[in-house]
Amino acid sequence: MRDSMIKKVSYFLIVFVSVLSCFPVFLLLVGAIASKEELGLYLKGILGDQGKAYMVIFPAFPTLQGFFELLLDQPEFYVVFWNSVKLTFLIVAGQFVISVPAAWGFSRWHGKASSTLYYIYTVLMLLPFQVTMLSNYIVIDKLGILDTHSAVILPAVFSTFPVFIIYRYFCKIPKELYEAFSLDSSSQFKLFWHMGLPLAMPGIKAAMLLNVIEYWNMVEQPLLFLKTPFLFPFSIYMPKVSKENISYIFVFSFVVLVPMAVISYWGRDEIQGGIGTLVLKT
Amino acid sequence: MRFLKFVKHTVLGRINRGIFLFLVSMAGMTVLSKIGDSFMIPQVEVGFPEQAKLEYPIEIEGRIKADGERAVYGREGLRIGHVKKQKGDFVKKGDLLFVFDKKELDLQIKGLEQKIYQCDLQIDNLEDVYQDQVNQQRKNLQRAQEDYDDILNSMGNAVDAAYLEMENAKAELEQHDNINPKKMQETEVTSQDARAAKEGPIPQDAQTAKKDLQKEEDTQNAWADKRAELEQNYLDMQKHYDDAVALQQESVKSALRQLEDARQTVSRDPSSVLVQMEKKELEESLEELKELHQAGGNVYCEFDGQVLDCSIATGSITSMEPVMILEDFSQSFEFEGMIETSVDPEVGEGTECTIEIKPEHKVLEGMRIEKVEAKDVGKYQVTVPLGPDAGTYPGDALLSCTKESRLYDNCVPVSALYSGETGDFVIQVKEEVTILGMQAVAEYVPVTIIEKNNLYAAVKENLSKTDSIIINASKPIKEGDRVRIIEK
Numbered sequence: 085m086r087d088s089m090i091k092k093v094s095y096f097l098i099v100f101v102s103v104l105s106c107f108p109v110f111l112l113l114v115g116a117i118a119s120k121e122e123l124g125l126y127l128k129g130i131l132g133d134q135g136k137a138y139m140v141i142f143p144a145f146p147t148l149q150g151f152f153e154l155l156l157d158q159p160e161f162y163v164v165f166w167n168s169v170k171l172t173f174l175i176v177a178g179q180f181v182i183s184v185p186a187a188w189g190f191s192r193w194h195g196k197a198s199s200t201l202y203y204i205y206t207v208l209m210l211l212p213f214q215v216t217m218l219s220n221y222i223v224i225d226k227l228g229i230l231d232t233h234s235a236v237i238l239p240a241v242f243s244t245f246p247v248f249i250i251y252r253y254f255c256k257i258p259k260e261l262y263e264a265f266s267l268d269s270s271s272q273f274k275l276f277w278h279m280g281l282p283l284a285m286p287g288i289k290a291a292m293l294l295n296v297i298e299y300w301n302m303v304e305q306p307l308l309f310l311k312t313p314f315l316f317p318f319s320i321y322m323p324k325v326s327k328e329n330i331s332y333i334f335v336f337s338f339v340v341l342v343p344m345a346v347i348s349y350w351g352r353d354e355i356q357g358g359i360g361t362l363v364l365k366t
Numbered sequence: 367m368r369f370l371k372f373v374k375h376t377v378l379g380r381i382n383r384g385i386f387l388f389l390v391s392m393a394g395m396t397v398l399s400k401i402g403d404s405f406m407i408p409q410v411e412v413g414f415p416e417q418a419k420l421e422y423p424i425e426i427e428g429r430i431k432a433d434g435e436r437a438v439y440g441r442e443g444l445r446i447g448h449v450k451k452q453k454g455d456f457v458k459k460g461d462l463l464f465v466f467d468k469k470e471l472d473l474q475i476k477g478l479e480q481k482i483y484q485c486d487l488q489i490d491n492l493e494d495v496y497q498d499q500v501n502q503q504r505k506n507l508q509r510a511q512e513d514y515d516d517i518l519n520s521m522g523n524a525v526d527a528a529y530l531e532m533e534n535a536k537a538e539l540e541q542h543d544n545i546n547p548k549k550m551q552e553t554e555v556t557s558q559d560a561r562a563a564k565e566g567p568i569p570q571d572a573q574t575a576k577k578d579l580q581k582e583e584d585t586q587n588a589w590a591d592k593r594a595e596l597e598q599n600y601l602d603m604q605k606h607y608d609d610a611v612a613l614q615q616e617s618v619k620s621a622l623r624q625l626e627d628a629r630q631t632v633s634r635d636p637s638s639v640l641v642q643m644e645k646k647e648l649e650e651s652l653e654e655l656k657e658l659h660q661a662g663g664n665v666y667c668e669f670d671g672q673v674l675d676c677s678i679a680t681g682s683i684t685s686m687e688p689v690m691i692l693e694d695f696s697q698s699f700e701f702e703g704m705i706e707t708s709v710d711p712e713v714g715e716g717t718e719c720t721i722e723i724k725p726e727h728k729v730l731e732g733m734r735i736e737k738v739e740a741k742d743v744g745k746y747q748v749t750v751p752l753g754p755d756a757g758t759y760p761g762d763a764l765l766s767c768t769k770e771s772r773l774y775d776n777c778v779p780v781s782a783l784y785s786g787e788t789g790d791f792v793i794q795v796k797e798e799v800t801i802l803g804m805q806a807v808a809e810y811v812p813v814t815i816i817e818k819n820n821l822y823a824a825v826k827e828n829l830s831k832t833d834s835i836i837i838n839a840s841k842p843i844k845e846g847d848r849v850r851i852i853e854k
Contacts, residue, residue: 155395155398155399156395156398156399156402157399157402157403157406158399159396159399159400159403159802160800160801160802161399162392162395162396162399162400163801163802163803164801165392165396166396169389169392312799313799313800313801314799314800314801314802314803316801321801342388343385343388346384346385346388347384347385350384
C-alpha cells in the first residue's frame with residue numbers, strides 16, 4: 085500500500101515535472117495559433133507598453149493565419165531554414181567522415197601518445213566555445229573563409245564530442261571479434277567498415293542525432309563568423325520582437341522546433357542509448 | 367548490393383524517412399512561397415530625377431479668319447432694290463451681292479448726261495474766249511515788232527547823223543589846230559635859226575619887228591577865237607550825239623519792253639480745266655452707271671469670301687460708306703483667339719504653336735504667334751498668321767502651344783509623388799542586403815515641391831541623377847517593403 089502510494093506520488097511528480105518542462109513548447113503552440121491582436125493584448129508588458137504579460141491556455145480566436153503567412157508569404161523563412169539544414173547536414177556529414185575514423189583510430193591505437201592525444205581531445209571538448217572562438221576567428225580569417233558557411237562548418241566538422249561518444253562504442257567491441265575477423269581478412273579498412281562500423285552504429289547514430297540537435301540550434305558560431313544576412317541560419321535570424329511580428333515569431337519558432345521534435349521522438353532509443361553509454365562509461 | 371542495403375538502411379530508415387518527408391514538404395512549401403512572393407511582391411517601374419523644364423500645354427480657342435478685309439462700295443445716292451447676301455454668308459466669286467433699283471439708275475444716268483452737256487457748253491465757251499485772247503495777243507506782238515523795227519531804224523539814222531556832225535566838228539577843230547599861227551611861227555624861227563647857223567643871222571628892222579609882232583598877236587587872237595568857236599561847236603555836236611544815242615537807247619528799250627509784253631502767251635483759264643475735270647468725273651460716273659445699268663443693277667462679288675458686315679437693306683440709299691465688308695479668302699489667313707488670365711498672358715510673341723482647324727481636322731505645325739494684344743482687363747487677343755500656303759478656310763480652330771518654366775535640377779514624374787501625414791514624398795529604391803540576398807527595398811524620401819505640371823514636378827531636395835525612384839507600382843508600398851523592378 086505504502087509502496088503503491090509512493091509509486092503514485094512519484095509518478096505524479098514525474099508527470100508534473102514533465103508537463104512543466106513541456107509547458108514552454110505548449111505555450112509556443114498556443115502562441116502560434118493565436119492572432120497577433122490577441123498576442124499584442126496578452127503580451128503588452130513584453131512589447132514595450134505598460135502592463136502585465138500573460139498567456140492563456142487556449143486563444144479566444146485561434147487562427148492558422150500565422151502559418152499561412154509564414155509558410156506562403158515569407159520567403160525569408162525558407163532562406164534561413166535551408167541555411168540551417170545545409171549547415172547541420174554538412175556538419176553532421178563531415179563529422180561522420182572525420183570523427184568515426186578518428187574514434188576507430190583511438191580505439192585501436194593503444195599507447196601513451198594515444199592516451200595523451202585522447203586527453204587533449206577531452207579537454208578540448210570540455211572547453212566552452214568562448215574560450216576558443218578568438219583563435220578560431222584568426223584561423224578562419226587567415227584562411228579567407230570568413231563570412232561564408234565554411235567558417236561555421238569546418239570547425240564543427242572537427243568537433244571532438246562525436247569522437248568521444250563513438251570511441252566508447254568502438255571500445256565495447258570485444259577483442260575476440262577483432263581476432264575472429266582478422267582470420268578472414270587482414271585489411272584494416274574492411275575490419276573497420278564491415279565490423280566496426282555496424283557494431284558501433286547505435287553510438288554513431290546517437291552522436292549524429294545529438295549533433296543534429298546541437299547544430300540545428302547553434303548561435304555563437306554563426307553570430308561570430310557570418311555577416312551577410314543571406315547566410316544566416318534561423319537561430320540568429322529571428323527579427324526584433326514587436327507587436328507587428330509577434331505572431332510570426334511564435335509560428336517561426338514552432339515550425340523550426342518541429343523537425344527536432346520529430347527527430348527526438350523517432351530517434352529517442354538511439355539518443356537514450358548513446359547518452360546512457362556515455363554516462364555509464366564515464 | 368551492399369551499398370543499396372546501406373542506403374535502404376540509412377535513407378529509408380524510420381527516422382530518415384520522417385526527416386526526408388519533412389524536408390520534401392518544406393521544399394514544396396519553399397517553391398509555393400517563392401511563387402506566392404512573386405505574386406505578392408509589388409512590381410514597380412523606376413525612373414531617375416532629371417534636369418528639365420516644366421512644360422505647360424496651353425490651348426486657346428479661336429477662329430481662322432482672312433487676313434484681309436475688303437469693302438464693297440456702291441454708287442452714292444442709289445437706292446437698293448434687293449439684298450441677296452447677309453452678314454455671315456459665304457460668297458464665291460461671281461455671286462450676286464445686291465441689286466440697285468433700275469429707275470433710280472435711269473434717273474441718275476439722265477442727270478449725269480445733262481451735267482456733261484452743260485460742261486461741254488462751258489468748255490466751248492471758255493475755249494472761244496481763249497482763242498480770242500490768243501488772236502489779240504498775236505496782233506499785239508506783230509505791232510510791237512513793227513514799232514521796234516521802226517525805232518531801230520529811225521533812231522539809228524539820227525545817231526549816225528549826230529555822229530557825223532560830231533566828227534565833222536572835230537575834223538574842223540583839228541584842221542584849225544593845224545593852222546595855229548604860233549606853231550607856224552615857231553617852225554619858221556627854227557628854220558631861220560638853222561639857216562642862220564648855217565649862213566649866219568639875218569639883220570631886222572625894229573619897227574618892222576614891232577609891226578610883225580603886232581600882226582602875229584592879232585592873228586593869234588583871231589585863231590584862238592575861231593578855235594574856241596570850233597571847239598564849242600564840237601562840244602555841242604558831241605552833246606547832240608550823246609543825246610541822240612541816249613534817246614535811241616531809251617526808245618529801243620521801251621520798244622523792246624513792249625515787244626516782250628506782246629510776246630507773253632495767253633494762259634488758259636483754269637476754270638476750263640476744272641470743268642473738264644468735272645466732266646471727266648461725270649463721264650466716269652456715267653460709265654459706271656451705264657455698266658451697272660447693263661448689268662441690270664446687279665452687283666457681283668469679285669472674290670471668294672464671307673460677309674462680315676452688311677450696312678444696307680432693301681430700299682435704303684447708298685452713302686459714301688461701304689455697303690458691305692467682306693473677308694477676302696484670296697488673302698492669307700490668320701488665327702485669332704482670346705486668352706483670359708489675371709496676370710500677364712502665358713504666351714508671348716514668337717512662341718511656336720500648332721493650330722488645329724476643327725472643321726477640316728487639319729493640324730498646322732510650326733506656326734508662330736505674331737501678336738499678343740491686350741483687349742480688355744485680363745483678356746488678350748492672340749494672332750497667328752497662317753501664311754498663303756495654309757490651304758484652309760475660316761472656321762473654328764484651336765491653338766496649342768507650350769509654356770516652359772525655368773530649368774530645374776531635379777524633376778520627377780508626378781506619378782512618383784505621394785502624399786502622407788508628414789507631407790509629400792517620393793519612394794526611392796535602394797539595394798539592401800537582406801536575408802534573401804541583395805534586394806530592392808523601398809525607402810520614403812520627403813520632398814518639397816517647387817512647381818509641377820500634369821506630368822512632372824520640380825522638387826527642392828537634392829536627389830541624385832542615379833537615384834531610382836518609383837514612378838509606377840502595382841500596389842501600395844510601405845517603407846521597407848521589398849519591390850521588384852520591372853524593366854520597361
